[in-house]
Amino acid sequence: MKRRLAGRPELYTSYEQEMALLNTHGKRVAVAALLALAVASPFLLTDDLLQLLAVGFVAAIGAIGLNLVTGYAGQVSLGHAFFLGVGAYTAAAISGDPEGQVIGYGITFLPFWLLAAGLVAGLAGLLVAPLATRLRGLYLAIVTLGLVFLGEHIFKEWSSLTGGPGVGREAAVPEMFGYRFDVDGAFLTRAQKLYLLMFVLLVIFAVLARNLARSAVGRAFAAVRDRDIAAEVIGVGLTRYKLLAFALSSFYAGCAGALLYTVTGFFDPGSFNLLLSVQFIAMVLIGGVSTISGSIMGALFITLLPRVTRELPALVPVVSAQSTGAINVFQIEAILYGLLIIGFLIVEPRGLFGIWIRVRNYWKAWPFSY
Amino acid sequence: MNELLQSLVRGLGTGSVYALLALGFVIIYKSTRVISFAQPALMLTGAVLVSYLVLEMNFYLAVVVAAMLVALLGLVIERTALRPMVGKPVFVVAIITLGVDIVIRVVINGFIGREVRQIGDPWRLDTFSIGGVPVQERYVAMVVTTAVIVTALFLFFNYTRIGLAMRATAFDQEVALAQGISVGTVFALSWAIAGALAAVAGTFVGTGAGVDQQTWIIALVALPAIILGGLDSIPGAVIGGLVIGVAQSLVGTYQDTYVPWLGQNFAVVAPYVVMLIVLLVRPYGLFGTPEVERL
Numbered sequence: 309m310k311r312r313l314a315g316r317p318e319l320y321t322s323y324e325q326e327m328a329l330l331n332t333h334g335k336r337v338a339v340a341a342l343l344a345l346a347v348a349s350p351f352l353l354t355d356d357l358l359q360l361l362a363v364g365f366v367a368a369i370g371a372i373g374l375n376l377v378t379g380y381a382g383q384v385s386l387g388h389a390f391f392l393g394v395g396a397y398t399a400a401a402i403s404g405d406p407e408g409q410v411i412g413y414g415i416t417f418l419p420f421w422l423l424a425a426g427l428v429a430g431l432a433g434l435l436v437a438p439l440a441t442r443l444r445g446l447y448l449a450i451v452t453l454g455l456v457f458l459g460e461h462i463f464k465e466w467s468s469l470t471g472g473p474g475v476g477r478e479a480a481v482p483e484m485f486g487y488r489f490d491v492d493g494a495f496l497t498r499a500q501k502l503y504l505l506m507f508v509l510l511v512i513f514a515v516l517a518r519n520l521a522r523s524a525v526g527r528a529f530a531a532v533r534d535r536d537i538a539a540e541v542i543g544v545g546l547t548r549y550k551l552l553a554f555a556l557s558s559f560y561a562g563c564a565g566a567l568l569y570t571v572t573g574f575f576d577p578g579s580f581n582l583l584l585s586v587q588f589i590a591m592v593l594i595g596g597v598s599t600i601s602g603s604i605m606g607a608l609f610i611t612l613l614p615r616v617t618r619e620l621p622a623l624v625p626v627v628s629a630q631s632t633g634a635i636n637v638f639q640i641e642a643i644l645y646g647l648l649i650i651g652f653l654i655v656e657p658r659g660l661f662g663i664w665i666r667v668r669n670y671w672k673a674w675p676f677s678y
Numbered sequence: 679m680n681e682l683l684q685s686l687v688r689g690l691g692t693g694s695v696y697a698l699l700a701l702g703f704v705i706i707y708k709s710t711r712v713i714s715f716a717q718p719a720l721m722l723t724g725a726v727l728v729s730y731l732v733l734e735m736n737f738y739l740a741v742v743v744a745a746m747l748v749a750l751l752g753l754v755i756e757r758t759a760l761r762p763m764v765g766k767p768v769f770v771v772a773i774i775t776l777g778v779d780i781v782i783r784v785v786i787n788g789f790i791g792r793e794v795r796q797i798g799d800p801w802r803l804d805t806f807s808i809g810g811v812p813v814q815e816r817y818v819a820m821v822v823t824t825a826v827i828v829t830a831l832f833l834f835f836n837y838t839r840i841g842l843a844m845r846a847t848a849f850d851q852e853v854a855l856a857q858g859i860s861v862g863t864v865f866a867l868s869w870a871i872a873g874a875l876a877a878v879a880g881t882f883v884g885t886g887a888g889v890d891q892q893t894w895i896i897a898l899v900a901l902p903a904i905i906l907g908g909l910d911s912i913p914g915a916v917i918g919g920l921v922i923g924v925a926q927s928l929v930g931t932y933q934d935t936y937v938p939w940l941g942q943n944f945a946v947v948a949p950y951v952v953m954l955i956v957l958l959v960r961p962y963g964l965f966g967t968p969e970v971e972r973l
Contacts, residue, residue: 445769450901453901639784643785645777
């Protein structure tokens with residue numbers, strides 16, 4: 309690979325340079341600053357915020373997965389909640405207490421159950437994919453919606469695995485080489501540990517996805533999304549790449565599902581419903597379709613949104629903090645999801661990422677308008 | 679035998695409600711090429727409106743007024759949330775309707791409250807018997823109403839100018855526009871019709887058990903019905919709705935005895951299983967038009 313010329317930041321002398329992960333000086337600085345901020349924040353923020361951010365990071369892994377299939381490959385999936393559920397139960401079953409009420413094998417080694425959860429969910433994705441390769445657009449959206457209902461039914465009925473509705477079961481135990489992430493330690497609290505763990509995992513998953521997106525596979529996905537027939541004519545195997553997109557997306561969803569409930573520690577089979585799928589769709593759309601950084605922004609935005617609305621009763625007296633009031637925070641939260649989805653799609657289809665691009669371009673040219 | 683007949687009647691009754699909902703989906707799809715995920719909210723709105731209006735007036739009048747109000751709501755949704763999106767990818771528009779659905783349902787849930795609201799229909803759970811088989815009056819009312827509405831729609835699409843305009847728009851929007859048809863009016867009208875149908879369907883869903891915050895899920899069963907019939911086929915929607923209704927009812931009656939391992943309440947998800955099987959065999963449903971695309 310040829311060297312970059314000093315003092316010529318815009319000059320690329322090879323394709324590799326242009327497609328590099330951090331191809332501009334600005335990106336290198338910004339990413340370094342963000343990483344530093346993220347690593348420093350466990351020691352700056354309170355524990356409850358850290359826990360929320362940890363959930364946000366896991367949601368970001370799931371959102372990246374959905375973005376791979378829906379954003380990059382253009383295959384609309386409303387079935388993300390199902391794959392999250394498959395992952396969550398695989399991980400919980402593998403790491404669960406063998407003596408307990410529900411199925412458990414007692415292997416608490418984190419990388420093992422994480423990979424297993426991803427692989428099982430990925431296999432489930434492959435099973436659904438034959439339908440996806442035959443269908444396009446809205447037909448596919450409806451089929452994946454049906455998948456959520458079927459999954460919910462199975463999770464509710466299979467109570468020896470899931471504990472049954474209203475009871476639930478404990479989530480997977482995050483442990484590595486005897487080190488527990490979900491208990492307070494001598495040096496770090498539980499929230500700090502989980503935050504750092506999820507952050508490291510998010511970075512790994514995000515870099516993997518970004519590399520995938522800028523490789524031949526990512527370009528094939530984009531070709532399938534933009535015009536599937538044209539893609540097939542120029543030699544992109546439709547079946548192969550649709551299968552791959554579904555399997556990868558489900559793998560990410562499975563891993564996210566496995567991790568999602570380790571923070572709260574407990575989950576109910578009723579969680580994997582249509583609303584969860586819609587939340588992930590909202591993350592992808594609000595964050596920015598077919599961008600990895602957008603998925604992360606969207607996931608953090610949606611996860612932190614309830615926290616912001618919880619502050620409303622203090623500011624606006626009409627809003628009640630209890631679920632019994634005429635206007636309560638839970639209603640406002642749900643309405644906000646809806647309004648944000650509509651608003652972003654109409655006004656800024658590229659999502660938060662698009663807003664960032666506009667801000668950046670404004671300051672690039674500042675003080676000139678263009 | 680008696681059990682089978684009863685199950686069939688129940689299936690045809692609920693099936694005709696699904697058919698009404700499915701018609702709404704199909705009418706919107708045909709004119710705008712979008713699947714409206716806002717239909718559950720419109721159905722719920724209709725049912726709740728009836729439950730309030732019936733306190734003031736005659737039940738039948740209440741249904742008509744509610745249907746008109748929900749049609750108006752459909753118009754408003756089309757004008758505010760969907761008209762700006764004409765020409766955008768269908769997936770994006772579908773997701774917008776999903777957002778609309780969430781917003782409306784939250785507002786309506788505020789009017790439902792925690793308990794179950796009664797529709798105040800004249801049929802309740804009364805039965806009469808045909809040849810020894812007890813039949814609930816409300817199922818007969820459902821089938822008859824649906825038959826009347828489907829006939830009216832058939833006449834509307836075949837013998838009125840605006841019906842013809844709607845069919846022309848469904849066939850080719852640009853050519854319709856070039857012939858002087860106001861495509862915007864057609865979009866608005868199809869949302870209004872779908873809203874009114876959803877309101878009537880919602881009323882029937884509310885007969886018997888009443889309306890609560892979970893009722894909206896029922897409207898999604900119309901999705902397997904339209905997939906079964908084919909997204910762009912109006913007869914397909916009616917047949918699909920009836921088939922799904924009967925299948926669900928039969929599964930509900932016999933599954934406990936013959937295949938208990940599928941779990942309780944399997945009837946609720948049975949329509950989705952039927953849908954998956956049909957799609958594996960016929961990707962465009964029974965009566966849908968296969969997509970033909972040029973490069």
